Amino acid sequence: MSRSTISPTTHQLKNHTSVTQTIRHSLTMAYRGLLKIRRTPEQLFDVTLQPIIFTLMFTYIFGGAISGNVHNYLPVIIPGILVQTVITTSIVTGVQLREDMDKGVFDRFKSLPIARISPLAGALLADTIRYTIATVLTFTMGYLMGYRPDGGIGYVAIAGLLVILCSWAISWIFAFFGVIARTASSVQGISMLVLFPLTFLSNAYVPVKTMPDWLQWFVNINPISHLVTAVRELANSGVIGWDLMISLIGSAVIVLIFAPLTVRAYMRRT
Amino acid sequence: MKTDDKWAVEAHGLVKTFGENRAVNGVDLTVPAGSIYGVLGPNGAGKTTTIRMLATLLQPDAGSARIFGHDVVKEPQIVRQLIGVTGQYASVDESLSATENLIIFSRLLGLGRAEAKQKAKDLLEEFGLTEAARRPLKHFSGGMRRRLDLAASLIAQPPLIFLDEPTTGLDPRTRNQMWETIRRLVDQGSTVLLTTQYLQEADELADRIAVIDKGQVVAEGTADELKASIGNSTLHLQIKNPEDTAVARQRIEQVLQVQTKMSSLDGKITAPMTDADRVTDLLISLREANIHLAELSVQKPTLDEVFLTITGEDQSKESSKKTKNVEEVSA
Numbered sequence: 393m394s395r396s397t398i399s400p401t402t403h404q405l406k407n408h409t410s411v412t413q414t415i416r417h418s419l420t421m422a423y424r425g426l427l428k429i430r431r432t433p434e435q436l437f438d439v440t441l442q443p444i445i446f447t448l449m450f451t452y453i454f455g456g457a458i459s460g461n462v463h464n465y466l467p468v469i470i471p472g473i474l475v476q477t478v479i480t481t482s483i484v485t486g487v488q489l490r491e492d493m494d495k496g497v498f499d500r501f502k503s504l505p506i507a508r509i510s511p512l513a514g515a516l517l518a519d520t521i522r523y524t525i526a527t528v529l530t531f532t533m534g535y536l537m538g539y540r541p542d543g544g545i546g547y548v549a550i551a552g553l554l555v556i557l558c559s560w561a562i563s564w565i566f567a568f569f570g571v572i573a574r575t576a577s578s579v580q581g582i583s584m585l586v587l588f589p590l591t592f593l594s595n596a597y598v599p600v601k602t603m604p605d606w607l608q609w610f611v612n613i614n615p616i617s618h619l620v621t622a623v624r625e626l627a628n629s630g631v632i633g634w635d636l637m638i639s640l641i642g643s644a645v646i647v648l649i650f651a652p653l654t655v656r657a658y659m660r661r662t
Numbered sequence: 663m664k665t666d667d668k669w670a671v672e673a674h675g676l677v678k679t680f681g682e683n684r685a686v687n688g689v690d691l692t693v694p695a696g697s698i699y700g701v702l703g704p705n706g707a708g709k710t711t712t713i714r715m716l717a718t719l720l721q722p723d724a725g726s727a728r729i730f731g732h733d734v735v736k737e738p739q740i741v742r743q744l745i746g747v748t749g750q751y752a753s754v755d756e757s758l759s760a761t762e763n764l765i766i767f768s769r770l771l772g773l774g775r776a777e778a779k780q781k782a783k784d785l786l787e788e789f790g791l792t793e794a795a796r797r798p799l800k801h802f803s804g805g806m807r808r809r810l811d812l813a814a815s816l817i818a819q820p821p822l823i824f825l826d827e828p829t830t831g832l833d834p835r836t837r838n839q840m841w842e843t844i845r846r847l848v849d850q851g852s853t854v855l856l857t858t859q860y861l862q863e864a865d866e867l868a869d870r871i872a873v874i875d876k877g878q879v880v881a882e883g884t885a886d887e888l889k890a891s892i893g894n895s896t897l898h899l900q901i902k903n904p905e906d907t908a909v910a911r912q913r914i915e916q917v918l919q920v921q922t923k924m925s926s927l928d929g930k931i932t933a934p935m936t937d938a939d940r941v942t943d944l945l946i947s948l949r950e951a952n953i954h955l956a957e958l959s960v961q962k963p964t965l966d967e968v969f970l971t972i973t974g975e976d977q978s979k980e981s982s983k984k985t986k987n988v989e990e991v992s993a
Contacts, residue, residue: 405732405740413772420769424755427766431757431798496753500814503717505742506770 414507421501421514429521438484439522443477443529451537454597463538470534470541471623472596474555475616478526479591482559483583485519486566490576493658509655512571516563523556543630551626554639558619561643564650571657596620615642670695670822670853671716675725678711685711687877688725693855693870695730695821698848700868701857702969708877709857710750713826716855717747729822746815746823750830753811754799760786760810761795764817771818785813789843805836812843823847825856829863841867861966873972880972889963897941899931900957907931910953917944935960 409417429435451469455462492498492515501511531539531548541548566583573579593607594616600608611617615638622635671693678686686708693699703709714720716727718738727734729741747753754763761782768778786792789809799807808828815823828844829837844867848854858864864871865885873881873888881888897918901910907929911922914933918940922933935941938960948955 405743407737407739409739417770420766423769424758424766427762428755428757495756496749497755498753499719499749500747500753500767501770502719503742503745503747504767504770505739510770 409505409507414510417506417510418513418517421510422517423514425515425518426521429518435484435488436522436525439481439526440529442480443473443526444533446477447473447530447533447537450597458598466534466537466539467541467624467628468599469597470530470539471551471627472594472620474527474530474552475558475620475623476591476596477530478523478555478559479562479616480587481522481526482519482563483566483580483587484522485516485563486568486570486573486579486583487576488519489515489567489570490573490579493571494576508659509651512567512654512658513651516560516567519563520556520560523559524552527552527555541627543627547626547630551623554626554636555619555623558639558643561646564647564654568650568654568657571654590614590616594620615639618642668695669693669728669730670697671699671727671729671855673712673716673725673727676712676715676722676727677724678708678715678720679723684877686715686722689874689877689879691716691872691879693853695853696848696851697869698844698854698856698867700864700871701855701874702859702861702864702871703857703874704859707874709874710826711877712874713747713824713855713857717745717824718742719747743818744821746818746820748808748811748815748823748825748828750826754807754814756799759796759798760791760802763799763810764814767814768817773817781817785816789813805832805839808832808836808840809843812840816847820852822853822855825854827857827859829858829860837863861964861969873969875972881968888968891968895935895960895962897933897935898957898959898961899933899955900929901931902954902956904929906951906953909951910948913947913951913953914944917947930957 447470450473451462451465454469455465459465459468489512498511531552543551565586566579569582570576570579573582594611594614596616600611600617603611618635618638619642622633622639625631625633625635669692671691673689673691676686676689676691677684689708689712691699691701691712701709701712711720715722716729716734718734718741721735729744732740732744734741755766758766764782764785765778768781769775773781782795783792786795789812791806791810791813794802794806799810802810812825812828825844829840832840841863844854844856856863856867868885870882870884871888872879881891883891899910899914901907907924911924911931914920914922914931918933918935920934920936922931924931941960
């Protein structure tokens, strides 16, 4: 039997993936993420309901006590709740990544000649749609309740983008947990344990002055506080301040540390 | 960069340890380009682990492997351009449709938007999945999933295709369809390395077979060579009166001058048959001893026997398939 054999010498083969290819692969993987969201829209429940319920709840509970009335509390609480909601949403990224990785399709991704980072980067990129939904809904809720940010629509948009960007950066941390954890529910557990104190021990809900000294110290170095302050400055007075810089630098540092860590852990996992 | 045309796979002394368990313990494999090569072994023999190392999905703890001359550890990204992998459990996206799956894989392999669409359409047609193209895979049967999985491995027309137990769990009709597809692949010029626990499958498809057990290659050759290696046909005798068995075995060993074996299950005596003429003598001898036969048959060697002879007789204790269930629960 004579067969013509497909020989592998048809073109020059390269052992590395270029930056353009990496971006293309990541975008394709992000497209996959979007298709998945479209197929299972119920996974958007949390990002649609949480902003609505939390904003209503916290504003009416704390408004009178902290700022005298609900209306004066809105400029304080809306940026706070925005940061908390969107960052909490980024936990889901880690959880879903864990679930996703347990499926056979990740074996195929690993066997394809694509950039190693792209399945992760794509998943994280697709999830920014979730952050966007949460951001828009929180601002909308605030508007309906009477929040009129003085910074104007432009600065509010910048503030929204900032929160989405920072959440994307933070989602690398949860992606890391997602890759190293054994089950999806443990990812949820660890992540909540980290995030719950971080978001509440900040200036998101309550003025720092009212806290004991030792707590003020922590709240003031907490990166979440800086992000909340940056959002308040942008939305309420249209100021681009030092806190914005700190938030951006912090995000960059997180990505620089956790993206390589996550990819390495992902490669090692079978 | 040198590319070796002769060998699709060359592996030497591959080792992989999971904790205490040496899943693969020094596997050597050479697969000639343009052939179907079967890796045969019981569950847990190390077949899948071997494939995963060859496909760059796992790093070997020791040993080396080359795919068309490219080292799997040093040049993984090149190796990935030369292979297609179809896993034991369908490596496609459950929540997406068949078309979407194929388009995404095509895009990842560098095809343009229109090309990817066309490729997906062609492959679905070729694999008889056009009708189901838009349905999410959740509603696919096992056979359809496998076919889609195989289709996905063929997008880039890779010169080497790994098929890990391509027909496990398929009904006989679907299995035959799968065999047809695999044969067609090789006719188009691909090299196929497949693992299987079915001897019939290896016998039907593979040009050469490696029998693997407890992480090692214990025999290698063509199906005929393997059959020849355990000798000629065997004689199976069932004695009417079980008390006569011991005497019968003595007589057989005297007349045929071979070692006999006793099956503990059904009390059959088996003996290798080198010369058919001697059977006449044996039968006369048995009659003289007043031993009555219940059944007499001659069997040509099957791969089953090769397999049992080589891998020992404890292969019937199969471990149950647990991964599949876990997958479905979480889906």
